[in-house]
Amino acid sequence: MEVEFRLPDLGEGVAEAEIVEWHVAVGEELSADDPLVDVQTDKAIVSIPSPYTGKVVGLGAEEEEMVAVGAVLVTVETADAAVGAAPEAATEAVSPTQPPPASPSPSPAREGALASPAIRRLARERGIELESIAGSGPKGRIQESDLGTTPAADLPPGGPASARPSAAPLSGRTLPLRGSRRLVAEAMSEAWRTIPHITDLREVEVSNLLEARRLLKARLESRGEAEAAQALTVFALLATIVAGVVSRHPAVNATVDLQQRQITYHDRVDLNVAVSTPQGLLAPVVRAADTLSMSGIARELQRLGTAARDGTLAASDLTRGTVTASNYGSLGSPSGTTIIQPGQTAIVGFGRAVEKPVVRGGAIVVGSVMQVHCSGDHRAMDGLELQAFTAELAATVENPALLLAERD
Amino acid sequence: MAEPADLLVVGAGPGGYVAAARAAQLGREVTLVERGGSEGGIGGSCLHVGCIPSKALIELADAFHRSTSSSQPGLTVSGANFDLVAFQGWKAEVVGTLAKGVEGLLDGRRVRRLAGELRFAGPARAVVASAGEPARFIDFRQVIVATGSRPVFPPGLQPDGRRVLSSTDVLALSELPGSVAVVGAGYIGLELGTALAKLGVRVTVIEALDRILPGFDSDLTRPVQRRLEALGVELRLGSRVRAFEGEEVLLDEQEGEGRIEAERLLVAVGRRPNTDELGLEALGISLEPGGTIAVDDSMRASDTVAAIGDVTAGPALAHRASAQAIVAAEALCGLPAVFDPLSVPEVVFTDPELAAVGMTATQARAAGLEVDELKLPASANGRAATLAATDGLTKVVLERSNGRVAGVQIAGPHASELAAGAGLAVEMMATAEDVLATIHPHPTLSEGMHSALEPARRTPVG
Numbered sequence: 001m002e003v004e005f006r007l008p009d010l011g012e013g014v015a016e017a018e019i020v021e022w023h024v025a026v027g028e029e030l031s032a033d034d035p036l037v038d039v040q041t042d043k044a045i046v047s048i049p050s051p052y053t054g055k056v057v058g059l060g061a062e063e064e065e066m067v068a069v070g071a072v073l074v075t076v077e078t079a080d081a082a083v084g085a086a087p088e089a090a091t092e093a094v095s096p097t098q099p100p101p102a103s104p105s106p107s108p109a110r111e112g113a114l115a116s117p118a119i120r121r122l123a124r125e126r127g128i129e130l131e132s133i134a135g136s137g138p139k140g141r142i143q144e145s146d147l148g149t150t151p152a153a154d155l156p157p158g159g160p161a162s163a164r165p166s167a168a169p170l171s172g173r174t175l176p177l178r179g180s181r182r183l184v185a186e187a188m189s190e191a192w193r194t195i196p197h198i199t200d201l202r203e204v205e206v207s208n209l210l211e212a213r214r215l216l217k218a219r220l221e222s223r224g225e226a227e228a229a230q231a232l233t234v235f236a237l238l239a240t241i242v243a244g245v246v247s248r249h250p251a252v253n254a255t256v257d258l259q260q261r262q263i264t265y266h267d268r269v270d271l272n273v274a275v276s277t278p279q280g281l282l283a284p285v286v287r288a289a290d291t292l293s294m295s296g297i298a299r300e301l302q303r304l305g306t307a308a309r310d311g312t313l314a315a316s317d318l319t320r321g322t323v324t325a326s327n328y329g330s331l332g333s334p335s336g337t338t339i340i341q342p343g344q345t346a347i348v349g350f351g352r353a354v355e356k357p358v359v360r361g362g363a364i365v366v367g368s369v370m371q372v373h374c375s376g377d378h379r380a381m382d383g384l385e386l387q388a389f390t391a392e393l394a395a396t397v398e399n400p401a402l403l404l405a406e407r408d
Numbered sequence: 409m410a411e412p413a414d415l416l417v418v419g420a421g422p423g424g425y426v427a428a429a430r431a432a433q434l435g436r437e438v439t440l441v442e443r444g445g446s447e448g449g450i451g452g453s454c455l456h457v458g459c460i461p462s463k464a465l466i467e468l469a470d471a472f473h474r475s476t477s478s479s480q481p482g483l484t485v486s487g488a489n490f491d492l493v494a495f496q497g498w499k500a501e502v503v504g505t506l507a508k509g510v511e512g513l514l515d516g517r518r519v520r521r522l523a524g525e526l527r528f529a530g531p532a533r534a535v536v537a538s539a540g541e542p543a544r545f546i547d548f549r550q551v552i553v554a555t556g557s558r559p560v561f562p563p564g565l566q567p568d569g570r571r572v573l574s575s576t577d578v579l580a581l582s583e584l585p586g587s588v589a590v591v592g593a594g595y596i597g598l599e600l601g602t603a604l605a606k607l608g609v610r611v612t613v614i615e616a617l618d619r620i621l622p623g624f625d626s627d628l629t630r631p632v633q634r635r636l637e638a639l640g641v642e643l644r645l646g647s648r649v650r651a652f653e654g655e656e657v658l659l660d661e662q663e664g665e666g667r668i669e670a671e672r673l674l675v676a677v678g679r680r681p682n683t684d685e686l687g688l689e690a691l692g693i694s695l696e697p698g699g700t701i702a703v704d705d706s707m708r709a710s711d712t713v714a715a716i717g718d719v720t721a722g723p724a725l726a727h728r729a730s731a732q733a734i735v736a737a738e739a740l741c742g743l744p745a746v747f748d749p750l751s752v753p754e755v756v757f758t759d760p761e762l763a764a765v766g767m768t769a770t771q772a773r774a775a776g777l778e779v780d781e782l783k784l785p786a787s788a789n790g791r792a793a794t795l796a797a798t799d800g801l802t803k804v805v806l807e808r809s810n811g812r813v814a815g816v817q818i819a820g821p822h823a824s825e826l827a828a829g830a831g832l833a834v835e836m837m838a839t840a841e842d843v844l845a846t847i848h849p850h851p852t853l854s855e856g857m858h859s860a861l862e863p864a865r866r867t868p869v870g
Contacts, residue, residue, distance in 0.1 A: 114812055114837040117749075125744050139810050139839060 004072045005051055007039070016068045016134075017041045019061050020179055024074070028056050037073060040179050041315055045279055054078035064178055066134055114141040123147055132176060180280035190342045194258075196378040197340060200390040204398045205360075205367045206353050212400045213237055216294075228295055235273075235327045235350070236298035241396045242325050242348055243269045243289035243297065244406055249389040251381035252346035252374075253322050263380055270321035272341065273301060275308040276331065282308045283341070285321040320344070329353070335371045345377035346386075348393065372397060410533065410545035413439040415740065417552045418526050418534075418686070421452020423717030423729030424554035425510050430737035431552075432517035439520045439546065441536055447576060450514070450521075451507045452556055454726040457576040460506065462596075464499045465579060466603045466757050473606035481796055490607065492582045499579075528690040532712070550712045550740045551691075553701060554729065555682040557718035565591065565649060565675045572652065572673045575600060584609055589657045589670035591649055593620040595756040597676035598632065602759050604674075605639040612642040612668050614649055614659065623723075623754065624762055625770070628819040631786075631799040632758045639759075644668070681719040696721060705746045706739035707732050714740055728752050751815070751834040755824035760786075760800045763823035766815030766834035769805045778808040784860035786820040790851040797821040802856035804840075806864060811839040813861075822853055830857055840864035 007017060017039035024030050024037075036050040058075035061067045113130050115123070119142055123130050128147055135142035177185055213234055220229035246253050250265040257264070269290035272283040284304040289297055307313045320343050328336045329352035338349040351371035358367030372394050376386035396402045417428045420442035428440040442450055449456050468490060474480045475488035514521060524538030529545070536544045559574050561567060567574040573588075575596050586609065590601040593615035605611040613620070613636070620636075620643070621629045636643060644659060647666060651658045652673050659666035681699045688695065693709050696702050701715035708714050714736035717729030731749065738745035756762040769781040786792040786800035800820030807814045816830035833843055840861045848858040 114810060114839070116836045120748075124746060141837070 002057060002075055002077050003052055003054075005036075005074050005076065007067050007069050007071055007073050008048070009069050016066050017046070018178065018182075019063050019065050019067060020045055021063060022059060024050070024056050024059075026056050026059060030054070030056060030076070039067070040183070041318075045179065045311055046315065047311070048073070050074075050076070052076040052078050064132065064176060114139055119144060119147070180282070184281055187342055188339055191339050194342070195340050197375045198378045198381075198383060198386055199337070199376075200374045200383075200386050201335075202372050202390060202394040204370050204372050204394045205358050206370045206397060207368050208399050208401070209237060209397055210234070210353070210368060228298070231298040231302040232295070233298065233301070234353075235330065236294065236301050237400065238327070238350055238397065239271060239273065239286065239289065239301060239325055240292075240294045240297050241400065241403070242323075242393065243271055243286075243292070244403065245389065245393045245396060246271075246323050246346075247290040248392070249385065251385040252376060252389050254345045254380050255322075255343050256345060256377060256379045258379065266322040269323060272321040272324040272344075273304065274324065274326040274328070275305055277308045277311070279311065282313065282318065283321075283324060284308055284313055284317045285319055287321075323347070326350070329370065336373060338373060338375050340375055340377055345380040346389070347375050349373040349375075370397070410547040413437070413546045413548040415439070415550050415552070416441065416534065416546060416548035417554060419452065419554035419556055419682075419717075420450045420510075420514075420521075421448065421554060421556045421717065421729065422454050422726040423556070423733045424452070424552065425450065425514060425733075426730045427552045427554060427714075427716060427733035427737045428519045429513055429517050430734050431741065432514075432519050434737065434741045434743075436737075436741060437520075438517075439522060439548070440514065441522045441524060441526045441534075443525045444523055447558060448556070449507060450510050451503075452726075453558075455506055455510075456503055457579060459726055460503060461499050461579045462575070462599055462603075463757060464502060465495070466599060468495055469603035469606035470759070479796065492584065496580065496582055526686065528687040530690050531692060533690075551714070552733075552736050552740065553683075553686070553688075553709075553713065553715040553719055554717050554733065555686060555719055556729075557679040557681045557724050559676070560678050560680045561675050562591075562649070562677060564651070565673065567675060571671075572675060575674070575676050578604070578674055585671040586610060587612075587655075587670045588672045588674050589614055589649075589652075589668060590674045590676065592675065592677040593617070593643070593645070594676060594678065595621065595758070597674065598636070599757045600674060600676065601641060602636065602639065605636070605641050606759075610640070610670075612644060612657075612670060614644045614647050614657070614668075616646070616648050618646045620645070621756065621758075621762070624756075624764060625768055625803070625817060627783075627801065628762055628764075628803075628817055631760050631801075631819045632756075632762065634799060635759045642668070649673070679718065679724050683719050705748060707736040707747055708739060723752060723754060725752065725754065749835065750837070751831045753827040753831050755827050757824060760797060760820045761818075761823035763818045763827040763830070764815070765817075765827055765831040766813070767805060768815055768817060769803070772805055772807070772814050777814065779814055780806045780808055780864075782806065782860045782863055784856055786856070788859060789820075789853060789856050791853050791855070792820060794851070795821050795853075802860045804857055804860045806840055806861075811841065811864070812837045813840065813843060816857055818856065820853065820856065826854055826856065829854055833857070841866065 020038040020040050022037050023035040030050050031053045032051060033049045036048050038045050038047050054076040056074060057077045060072040060074060113135055115130055122144065126147060130142055133142050133146050134140060135146050137143050213232065217229045217232050246269050253266050253269055255264045268288050271286045271289040273286060275282050275284060286297060286300045304317060320341065323344055324341055324347040326338055326347065326349045329350050332352055334351040334354050336349055336351060338347040340347045353368045353370040355366050356369040357364045374386060374390040414437040415431050417424045417438060417440045420440055424440060428438045432438045447453055447457055472488060472490050475485040522536055524536040526534050526536050529535050532547055534546045534548060536546060565572055567577060569577050578600050584607060588604055588609050589612045590597045591614050593613050597613060598620060601611045601613050619626060620633055647659045647661045649657055650660050655669055655671055657668050657670050683695055683699050683701060691713055693701060693713060700721045701709050701719050703709050703715050703720050707716050716732035716736045718724040722728060732747050735745040735747040751765040753765045769779055772779040782804045784802045787798040792798050803817045804813060805815035813833045815834060818826055843858060843861050844865055848855045
């Protein structure tokens with residue numbers, strides 16, 4: 001008999017996913033747990049294995065298409081006359097408490113996406129395939145804003161005008177913007193359009209921090225906790241400091257909603273950490289980082305980093321946190337700038353520590369200097385608040401002993 | 409010596425004149441050639457011997473019929489009469505005024521107009537011949553072929569203007585025969601047959617197929633057929649004319665031979681594209697079976713040749729030609745224009761009128777869409793009741809996945825006027841909710857589509 005396997009609920013409010021790659025084709029035999037398809041959700045590429053053994057008789061979507069949760073992914077001809085209830089999906093991301101809806105909601109980006117004739121014409125003029133666009137209007141209706149901001153090649157408004165040739169195609173390679181590249185592009189465009197950034201850049205002498213880490217690591221090693229010692233990276237210390245300082249500065253741990261004219265101050269710190277992976281930039285979240293111990297944060301960072309690079313992050317690891325830290329220094333850069341994620345009001349970036357002359361006790365000595373770069377959302381704070389936050393952060397990074405003051 | 413032409417447009421019908429005006433608006437120097445004659449002129453067959461004069465005749469016939477029959481309850485008119493000589497004078501005025509309007513548009517856009525028969529003499533050269541004048545050679549850079557179509561007549565049924573008539577002949581009558589046999593139950597035959605019947609002519613319709621108006625769903629054509637029968641029109645379906653002798657039409661019918669009496673024969677069995685006498689082979693353009701010119705979605709047959717309207721495959725409709733004209737003019741000006749409407753409306757001025765926009769349910773399903781079809785009888789519409797015209801229905805085709813209106817078909821009074829609103833819904837990809845949220849004025853026929861969608865109103869899920 002033929003059975004349909006629908007896109008399972010991937011949890012955390014994911015309503016649709018983009019088909020990144022099919023691992024099967026119509027006519028092929030497959031066994032249960034064979035890799036079926038890779039889909040891209042909000043931030044993760046999730047690999048979905050086949051729940052069935054049989055022959056593929058139909059695929060529900062092409063690669064690059066968006067598929068709604070509950071829509072048919074694949075139809076399989078199975079040998080058994082009776083098949084049990086559709087197995088729960090196969091990734092840890094799937095929430096078993098939320099069965100797929102009985103009738104799939106239409107996926108917006110498909111043939112026949114809703115669009116008025118004027119929009120269809122505009123898309124044609126801009127060389128955009130409407131099928132590749134997820135409309136932002138009701139039922140996925142495609143609006144002019146969904147076509148990007150390229151100005152329309154307007155026709156001359158009557159009168160004498162010479163006919164122009166059609167726009168020359170761009171030279172070079174043109175590829176569809178897809179997967180995590182598209183998601184990053186969309187999120188960052190929105191952030192850049194809507195968030196007025198203010199920044200505070202400080203140079204911090206981190207010899208004490210490096211010394212603290214060396215001591216803590218040696219202590220763990222002497223106790224035979226090699227794994228914990230390995231997890232205790234410099235960034236683990238920095239993330240611990242960020243979580244603590246952020247919790248005392250409500251303005252950098254908030255969400256601004258201009259439409260509702262309100263600002264929400266979060267009561268815990270969910271810290272997104274930027275991780276570079278073969279699939280692109282990901283920002284998994286360390287939940288309630290302000291309540292975790294340093295070793296707890298270190299363990300969580302290690303788990304997230306490994307999972308991100310292996311492509312095994314769960315959707316729940318990838319939800320938006322309340323604030324973000326980027327360790328771009330680990331890629332080599334001593335200095336950089338950052339963009340706040342939509343829905344947050346601050347991001348902290350740490351550069352690579354470099355040896356530099358510093359003045360200590362009236363003498364010039366060689367120190368380890370790190371740039372700490374904080375960006376704040378000017379809608380949520382003024383320079384005063386950003387400076388207060390950055391100053392405390394920089395001071396604590398420079399002298400981790402200040403963490404003791406928190407226990408005072 | 410040849411004259412240069414930047415953009416040449418051949419034919420000044422609803423395709424050609426619109427293309428010429430648009431190209432001129434885009435800054436092109438346009439030369440428009442029209443041969444004129446009894447079947448055309450500026451405005452084409454549509455204006456001179458088609459859409460416009462036939463609607464004038466249909467209006468006259470309907471007004472007369474309402475005055476003299478019981479079709480308008482409560483109305484009795486004594487001494488109602490019509491004067492076809494006066495009608496022809498008025499019709500000529502209407503056509504003349506509209507033609508002047510087109511000429512004014514073309515002059516205002518500085519389109520150069522030439523009268524004469526055009527033939528292509530090379531890939532970029534044409535000859536225009538006009539009686540009593542030397543031939544002119546034109547070297548053109550680009551050309552739009554918009555020469556339209558003409559009626560076809562089966563062997564032995566060539567119109568002679570006396571006993572065997574074309575639609576053009578009927579529209580020019582100043583005196584009515586007592587009886588007419590109409591050959592062809594397509595829209596031209598039925599529109600004119602209905603008008604003649606309403607003017608008191610005894611009408612028989614002979615059709616080779618076993619149904620009328622084969623392009624329309626049969627639930628839409630049934631009210632038309634009932635009305636024809638009520639008007640006393642005899643339908644001979646599955647029947648072919650073998651001969652027309654004296655006042656007798658001999659028929660080959662399924663049950664054998666048949667014969668009917670008719671003073672005149674009106675032959676309206678179809679049209680063929682005017683592509684056979686243009687010398688298109690000189691352009692290197694080949695014709696499709698049926699004589700149409702193959703074009704891409706920008707209406708181009710080659711880099712320098714575009715073709716629009718009845719010379720391309722598809723329904724021979726003025727508004728299709730005009731829409732393609734805009735595309736062709738823009739495409740030849742280098743703009744990214746494509747002819748890809750969701751709806752080319754079809755309207756038939758029978759009684760009741762028919763209108764179809766977008767896809768029928770059958771077409772949608774054949775295209776692989778899952779659709780629902782919602783129907784509302786005209787008897788459920790208040791305005792139709794006050795018009796004493798309740799035989800009809802409205803059908804709305806909804807795409808199931810997104811709820812959009814994929815098509816609308818209407819049989820009912822003034823259906824032709826309802827096509828634009830329905831077409832807007834289809835082209836805008838309005839959903840059922842969009843239409844339902846649009847307040848339709850009461851009491852109007854336009855409520856038909858709105859009411860038909862009522863069952864699609866979303867109800868909260870408990």
